[in-house]
Amino acid sequence: MTSGAAGFHQGSGWDTRYHSPALATEVVALLGGSALVLDGTLGGGGHTAALLDHGVGRVIGVDRDPDALAAASERLAEAMANGRFSPYRGNYAAIDTIPALAGLRFNGILLDLGISSHQIDDAARGFSFREGAPLDMRMGSDAMQSAAELLDDASEDELTRIFREYGDEPRAARLAREIVRRRQSRPFESSDDLVGAIRGAFGPRTGPPEFARLFQAVRIAVNDELTGLARALPMLRDRLAPGGTFAVIAYHSGEDRMVKHAFREWSTDCICPPRHPMCTCGGNHATGELLTRRATVASADEIARNPRARSAKLRAWRAK
Numbered sequence: 001m002t003s004g005a006a007g008f009h010q011g012s013g014w015d016t017r018y019h020s021p022a023l024a025t026e027v028v029a030l031l032g033g034s035a036l037v038l039d040g041t042l043g044g045g046g047h048t049a050a051l052l053d054h055g056v057g058r059v060i061g062v063d064r065d066p067d068a069l070a071a072a073s074e075r076l077a078e079a080m081a082n083g084r085f086s087p088y089r090g091n092y093a094a095i096d097t098i099p100a101l102a103g104l105r106f107n108g109i110l111l112d113l114g115i116s117s118h119q120i121d122d123a124a125r126g127f128s129f130r131e132g133a134p135l136d137m138r139m140g141s142d143a144m145q146s147a148a149e150l151l152d153d154a155s156e157d158e159l160t161r162i163f164r165e166y167g168d169e170p171r172a173a174r175l176a177r178e179i180v181r182r183r184q185s186r187p188f189e190s191s192d193d194l195v196g197a198i199r200g201a202f203g204p205r206t207g208p209p210e211f212a213r214l215f216q217a218v219r220i221a222v223n224d225e226l227t228g229l230a231r232a233l234p235m236l237r238d239r240l241a242p243g244g245t246f247a248v249i250a251y252h253s254g255e256d257r258m259v260k261h262a263f264r265e266w267s268t269d270c271i272c273p274p275r276h277p278m279c280t281c282g283g284n285h286a287t288g289e290l291l292t293r294r295a296t297v298a299s300a301d302e303i304a305r306n307p308r309a310r311s312a313k314l315r316a317w318r319a320k
């Protein structure tokens, strides 16, 4: 196995304490055997290790987070030494700015969106609603502001939009108003301040499921995740070699919707509005083929082993 000794625990062969890759077997079925794969969300290198173990010639790994690059580089040191793995720090939504990747075309591209278990577990990173954690949430130094700065500076309208669009929160305006009211007397600094505002807006019985959803909304805003994904999808599609496969695992409904619509649109010849009586677009617009009519989800066994896989949705598309 490529995956070295970086602390395996029971589970799929590619789990480490850093992170357990979701749907690894399904990702291998889609991308295994490819000559060159871009893993745009390298994390602890679990998916990359699985791909290198299944006939992928070379993997280029990209992550915004230096911790992820360090963990994956240690784990995949042997593959790195023999030229089968090359890590780069960067944003998958801006791979054109990584000079070493200029002009490369990939036979497979993987995005496993969101954050890793390591990022959640490291209290100093401020991704969790655990008591007393700093409100940071930046995945890398390319994120413009911390969660605390965002909560202290964003307008009430912007906060409402963030909680409504990224957190599916129907009472978003009430929470935004509560945040603006509280920050007038004291700036937001720790997880307790945001938990306090959520409880202040929605009542003392509000608990972990709401905190998780609303903290995630702030994280998505801090890291520009949805707009980054929207920018990245067509750009990465254009970096696929003919016949190359694009696979995306999403954990958030907004991200999954975006991927679903993009893959469908790229697989459709006629792009006229749905109830248009006849085709006026000229047809023949499909640039590839949808490989997953419905999203692939984790089995009950995988969810029992890795609860984070519960919300994972994998979709794939193949270029012509």
Ligand SMILES: C[S@@+](CC[C@H](N)C(=O)[O-])C[C@H]1O[C@@H](n2cnc3c(N)ncnc32)[C@H](O)[C@@H]1O
Pocket: 019, 020, 021, 022, 040, 041, 042, 043, 044, 045, 046, 047, 048, 062, 063, 064, 065, 068, 090, 091, 092, 093, 112, 113, 114, 115, 116, 139, 228
């Ligand atoms: C779910 S984890 C990936 C785990 C990985 N597949 C594995 O098996 O270990 C997501 C990773 O993507 C990174 N990430 C998220 N958004 C990114 C972006 N726009 N560009 C580069 N990396 C990103 C995060 O820092 C995190 O390490």
